[in-house]
Amino acid sequence: MTDTAKLVLENGQVFTGTPFGATGETLGEAVFCTAMTGYQEALTDPSYHRQILVATAPQIGNTGWNDEDGESRLTKGDGPDPGKIWVAGYAVRNPTRRVSNWRATGSLDDQLREQGIVGIAGIDTRAITRVLRDHGSMRAGVFSGAALAGDDELRRRVQDQPPMAGANLSAEVSTDEPYVVPAEGDTRFRVAALDLGIKANTPRMFAERGMEVHVLPVGTTLDQIRALEPDGVFLSNGPGDPATADAAVELTRQVIEAGYPLFGICFGNQILGRALGRKTYKMRFGHRGINIPVLDVATGQASITSQNHGFALEGEAGEEFDTDFGRARVSHVCANDGTVEGVELIDGRAFSVQYHPEAAAGPHDAAYLFDKFAAAMSAAAEGKRS
Known part of the structure; x- marks a missing residue:
């Protein structure tokens, strides 16, 4: 189970993959983004707060992570903190195994781990996108490591969280x-x-x-x-x-x-x-x-x-x-x-x-x-x- 992660939707559908970034549990509203590029800008966009972002592009992480492309507000000291990740969780199909960009200061996986962002890889994100298009954005959770449990229990945790409608964030x-x-x-x-x-x-x-x-x-x-x-x-x-x-x-x-x-x-x-x-x-x-x-x-x-x-x-x-x-x-x-x-x-x-x-x-x-x-x-x- 150490190599297992699950994305659970509130309608009971379960997608099983591998941990990506930090391990543990995260809850939020599952939404999808159709952009082929710009994952660092998306992850650091405060508008994604309390949302689990599903990437429709099949390969994510090629250009790694850098100190310039973040979109976060100023958060510490007198200088910018452009690298703060605001998404609740991240779901991808195929995380790249090698970073290839001269501006990169590290990998996406390392940055997710460092900031405690629980993610999942190796799942069919386009299948999830079809579900969300047919049934609408819904509450979800990503679980790995010690947070894993039976599917019924994971679904209960997902359904116990408040919806995005009515959220003052x-x-x-x-x-x-x-x-x-x-x-x-x-x-x-x-x-x-x-x-x-x-x-x-x-x-x-x-x-x-x-x-x-x-x-x-x-x-x-x-x-x-x-x-x-x-x-x-x-x-x-x-x-x-x-x-x-x-x-x-x-x-x-x-x-x-x-x-x-x-x-x-x-x-x-x-x-x-x-x-x-x-x-x-x-x-x-x-x-x-x-x-x-x-x-x-x-x-x-x-x-x-x-x-x-x-x-x-x-x-x-x-x-x-x-x-x-x-x-x-x-x-x-x-x-x-x-x-x-x-x-x-x-x-x-x-x-x-x-x-x-x-x-x-x-x-x-x-x-x-x-x-x-x-x-x-x-x-x-x-x-x-x-």
Whole structure:
């Protein structure tokens, strides 16, 4: 049994393989990602907190692990900790036996062991993906070593854990203290970024455009934001059920009422949508990958996007609706299934998208949204001067 690991789904299906990374027990929601590359960025994405990630790509670990590609927030001391893994567990088909990349500082298996991430290898991850597509994302567990037991007992442990629906997780991944990512070159704008589970590349994308980013804890108040005298406010990605994020929704309403330009990504899109009066729902199996097509309703332009979400906003392509802050509309939709991928106030003061324009990992089609935010802040500044 020392060479045995089991992935158990809440519907009773059991997949038997070998331990990968740490041995023991881990519980979470089983979800799949269709990306062929970018496993380090995915594993360190705080949006995967409390989820067991199933990789559909058959071979994982070829490029090892490095000190540069992680997407975690700052977590210790005064320097970045880009290597913190946030997934609850990892399931792969064929872990590579040899690392081959000049940037690698170690292997994926070693890093999983070092951080205590329980994984499983040697299973048919595409078969698991078909189950999750047919029946939806579900609670699961990975068990190895001393944690192994009879299948009925393992299923009981899986079913005893709380579901993702109703989970309020932002505070578990948000920064404890504010920190600043300085602008590259001259500072054009100052951005207050609410950390709901922010990825490291997002402040970098702002910084490249001359924006000084103040990353703030999830419990930040409007008075604390005002004290920074920002030119705009950003709502980050993050894990959990947006229906539980009442405090972030109320803060967003206050930010809009105060007149700050606002931009949101992923979880931030759901928060803005709720602030505008829309409801959210849990998707059957979500969108997780780096090749998902999104349509801009106004222009008809398609972007290939990186996504990681299991909840979405209600609405239809091009739908316009009244809010407490003026007219708004559904600005973007997924070309595959019509899921809402963006909302905005028609006057341009606030907008958000469900996908990840910071593209870590993923395509860069949507990077223009950072420039759109800069334009909104510039227009707001001009309005104040006139």
